[in-house]
Amino acid sequence: MKKLFLSFAAISCMFLASCNQNDEVTEPAEPGTPALLKVTLASDVNTKASGAPVANDESKIGQGIILVFRGTSLNPVLDGKTTFDFSTSGNTAVSVNITAGANRHVYVIANISNAADFAGVTRISDLYNLAAKYQLTAMRTGTNLGMSGFTENIDASAATTASPATATVQLHFLGSRIHLDWDLSQLPSNMTGFTITGAYLLNVKSASDYFAAPGTYLTANVTSFLYGKSDITGFTGSYLPVSPATNTYDAALKIADLSADKGFAKNYFYALENNSQSPTIVALEGKLGAETYYYPIIINGDQNGSGANNATNAGDKSLVVQRGNIYNVKAIIKGFGNNDPYAPLSKGAINVTITPAAWNPVIQIDQEFN
Structure with missing residues (x-):
């Protein structure tokens, strides 16, 4: 049997620095003003091919990208995005620069090979028809297993750079x-x-x-x-x-x-x-x-x-x-x-x-x- 091995290469990605939270009491932010959203990622468990599958390895989150959209239309627009690399930092909450307001929609792709593939995304619909696809070969060479997930309608109306809004996204295997x-x-x-x-x-x-x-x-x-x-x-x-x-x-x-x-x-x-x-x-x-x-x-x-x-x-x-x-x-x-x-x-x-x-x-x- 041709043994299939997954290598988990650390591919460096840029982190956006998160702002320190202070003790000041601030007024609610006006819609559209700069704010932060802190995103926590979770992956499936019990989810490789040489010998028995290694659930712990398959579930690891390496590099990826977070895109946040805003609006109530059928095709919300991009409000902010950032990349992450947990292969060197560990799984921590990731800060994304957004604007304050309701109806923020968080989309996450993990264990991808090139965040530049998403450079042209300006609306959610762009994610559905990306020319760059997730390749089956990526499940066996060079990366962990590809995952994606989203959570919608996050209320970031009161978010500021000092007091971020929060969201949790459950990732699922592709x-x-x-x-x-x-x-x-x-x-x-x-x-x-x-x-x-x-x-x-x-x-x-x-x-x-x-x-x-x-x-x-x-x-x-x-x-x-x-x-x-x-x-x-x-x-x-x-x-x-x-x-x-x-x-x-x-x-x-x-x-x-x-x-x-x-x-x-x-x-x-x-x-x-x-x-x-x-x-x-x-x-x-x-x-x-x-x-x-x-x-x-x-x-x-x-x-x-x-x-x-x-x-x-x-x-x-x-x-x-x-x-x-x-x-x-x-x-x-x-x-x-x-x-x-x-x-x-x-x-x-x-x-x-x-x-x-x-x-x-x-x-x-x-x-x-x-």
Whole structure:
């Protein structure tokens, strides 16, 4: 298995100096006068890929940016912003220069690679359509895991530079995590010698927005997909990526030594949110002699579920991977698979357990194939 390591490089960012609070009693500030907002950040807990996930590492907050908007319109304007770097300072309240007034809206992005990407943001809507996206590769190299969060309608009417207003923003992961396990104990006698030789993620979004416009999903503005097989020539299944998506190969979406590293703790991927039009697939690969068989499992697909009427751990049937979830996929293989990882697999070859749970929750989905 290609081990995926997260390095937590300290990338220096500029801090804005906070003003010392004094004991003077001041009159309430007039709207629009200079003031401070002190922002405290919190990250998800129980939220990596080499060995077992390290929740403490994943939840670390490194560098980032805070943007504060003002107004009651549908598209409030920027009132103030600052960068931070907790990799050298520790998680402390961050001061942002704003103006006094009601209806201040605080948006935070943590563990980003370049705060300059946000230089052109003047309204909240600019966050929804940034040309610079959060890349899936950033979840494995050079940074902690990307997070974002916001809190709205902060009343800073009485805030001054000496007496700041305060706000707390809960950060949430931009990605999800998919774990794999399998069981060959129920193989029929004519499959003796069958082994699992690899696993892939197919139809994974390559990038994500930091914030979604109301009514949309985070990856709505991303048309590029990744798939874990370098050559899809000859495959014709119904979930094969199609135009206008640009499809590229990402070796980190393939695990090649599953038989040596069996189990949820050792085999897992990071993925980004996806919609139902091109569902994300976990495809197990197995061999019997010279023949290769695939077992494609659609996350939250309509074939998920085991037992009577497929009622056990069936998932939500949405075909959607959601941000901040953990999907534990367990396959009980009981028959021959497909020769095409993109083709839907008939029930009866595999039992699947998928556990999406928010990176706090964990969701489990079973699928049974004979």
